Amino acid sequence: MLVPGLLPADPALERYRVHPGAVTAVELDPGDVLTVIDEEGRQRGELTVLAGGAEDYGVLGTVADTAATVLRSMAARSPVIGSLAGRGLDPGQARAVALFGEWSPAGTRAEFAARRSLTAVVAAPGGPMSVAADNPPSDLVLEVRRVSPRRPEQRPLPPPLADPLLDLRVDTASARSYEVKAGQYIQVIDVEGRQCSDFLAFCARQLAGGTERGLDATTTRNLTGNAYPQPGLFGKFFDQDMRPLVEVVRDTVGRHDTFALACNAKYYEDMGYPGHLNCTDNFNAQLAPYGIAARRGWPALNFFYNTSFGEANQLLFDEPWSQPGDYVLLRAMTDLVCASSACPDDIDPANAWNPTDIHVRVYPAERRFSMAIAHRVTPDSEPKLTKETAFQPRWSKLTRQLTEYRGYWLPTSFDGHGAIDEYWACREGAVVMDLSPLR
DSSP, X not given: OOOOSSOOSOTTEEEEEEOTTOEEEEEEOTTOEEEEEESSSSOOEEEEEEETTEEOXXXXXXXXXXXXXXXXXXXXXOHHHHHHHTTTOXXXXXXXXXXXXXXXXXXXXXXXXXXSOEEEEEEOOOOOOOTTOOOOOOOEEEEXXXXXXXXXXXXXXXXXXXXXXXXXXXXXXXXXXXXXXTTOEEEEEESSSSOOEEEEEEEHHHHHTTOOOBBOHHHHXXXXXXXXXXXXXXXXXXXXXXXXXXXXEEESSOOOBOSSBOOOXXXXXXXXXXXXXXXXXXXXXXXXXXXXXXXXXXXXXXXXXXXXXXXXXXXXXXXXXXXXXXXXXXXXXXXXXXXXXXXXXOSSGGGTTOOOOEEEEEEOTTOOOOOEEEEOSSTTSOOEEOBOOTTHHHHTTTOOOEEEETTEEXXXXXXXXXXXXXXXXXXXXXXXOOOGGGO
16 A cells, blocks of 8 residues: 555555556455545546456446456556456456546546455556647546455565575564674665664774774765765765765665664653653664663664755655665675664654564675666655666776766766876767766
């Protein structure tokens, strides 16, 4: 279920989206009510109903009156069709109830009550828009009013990226410490979605010598020019001595925080919740065996925590955009002592008011993973990872200095040359530029 913004106050109400050219299927029990909403207007819809191993429209009190054009077009290319075929769908002959039309007003609703158990499949036909038209395809919204609210399903973890050296669950409202060797990879996974996870890392060699050096947001922002590192040229996180500790390799969310402290006792006291569990106390307990002194507030890299600074120079925060299975993949630049939390904050949007688990995996240094960062236009849109252009096999042999630009990886300079050599090559020779992101 994708619910941008606040969690629904009514546990019996579920909301889903149907994207143009796609389908969304929901199961209904007797008495459940399905409402299909044309949010922006002028968007056609197609409703196909499956019950008892075949199409059956009487169970929703309606009649099929058109061909299911979207389902028929998906017959040969979508894994969704295989699942629906097991429920009685004949994709080549699928029928549908026609919903809305060319001039349906924004907010038009169609409501159906289930007479017995069924699967409702809603499609939003969409395709290329004529250059002379002014009606782009848009989302439909489904609301399901349950007679009996469903218990949330247990989210499966995404498959490992390789054979993990460490598979560690960080239970809700707790923290765990772990050690990582230079070159190994750390994957921090948001199990249920919209869950903040604070991350700490310290140079193990300096800890052994009695010196504490950990991630430092101020140093990192000054060296990278970014609020937080992202995969590519400016992807490293530094300590106070400007030594890199971790490099960000992949990021499927792209919205995090390094402005604020990990949640602490004073924050909850100020908000009226004295004695509330907090990440700082959890970290202090986990780091004590390594001789790391306790703090009242730990500066941390807060994965998935959605913060920004507004025009009035105020620190703003909202619900995380992370979805179940989203992750950040880091590479250790030296031997590290690390700690990760599953933040217990349930009094503000940090965890969508509903703290859940975090999972950590560590992979061997011998493995190689491509760099990528995801872009989401809206909180509920699917992530799109950074792509490689057709020229990448050629220039990747010449440099490892990359930056992300408009969803593509591009070189920023070429190893063994530098800006001055490249300048004179432009002046005296010829230049080939990769303009893929501009097309």
